[in-house]
Amino acid sequence: MSCMPCGDCNSISKEDLDRWTNSLKHVLANQTALTMFQTYLKQCKLDSAEILELWKMCDCLLHYVHNKKIDNESLKIKTDYDAIVEFAKEIEGLTEHQLRRLEETKNSSTKKILARVEKLRQSAYELMKNDYSLFRKKLLKDYTK
Structure with a gap:
């Protein structure tokens, strides 16, 4: 090597x-x-410096809950999700539609929140490609x- x-x-x-x-x-x-x-x-x-931070926040949350029982972690998930949503508002490249969907999901079930985080992580990935x-x-x- x-x-x-x-x-x-x-x-x-x-x-x-x-x-x-x-x-x-x-x-x-x-x-x-x-x-x-x-x-x-x-x-x-x-611009991708901030997008990478967003991706890392999403990835961290998704990895955290990967081996945990989601029901026992709902408070942490919602707290972390709120931080992700607030950070996402400052990111260039996310659409108004995406930001609105993030806000709407705040009061959803833990499973819906995690699905939204997965979509956001994928969006951040796509934005970093260039x-x-x-x-x-x-x-x-x-x-x-």
């Missing part, structure tokens, strides 16, 4: 580089890649010689 230098960890394996430049989902699934992507977005002052493309090009430029 050959490694290439990077700013955060001093090395990226060729296999990781191939995976991270293959798909945004691979970047989001790896903590090192996620940190590099987040740093890149912030340094370049790209900036991921720029990140991907930078990785390829910086680490393939």
Whole structure:
């Protein structure tokens, strides 16, 4: 496994580089890649920096409840959902319809809230694709010689 230098960890394996430049989902699934992507977005002052934060909030909530009994976690889910909705209001790229649906879901069942969070996470993913493309090009430029 050959490694290439990077700013955060001093090395990226060729296999990781191939995976991270293959798909945004691979970047989001790896903590090192996620940190590099987040740093890149912030340094370049790209809109996706806030969108990534929203994606992380949604992902965190969904992972939290994945192995829990939803009924026992409804208060935490609703509290976290309220924070997500408030943060989403500041995000460029979400439509008025999406924001309205988020608000409407606040008083819904836990299952409906989680379904809305899943849709929001997917929307955030889609909104990050263009900036991921720029990140991907930078990785390829910086680490393939």
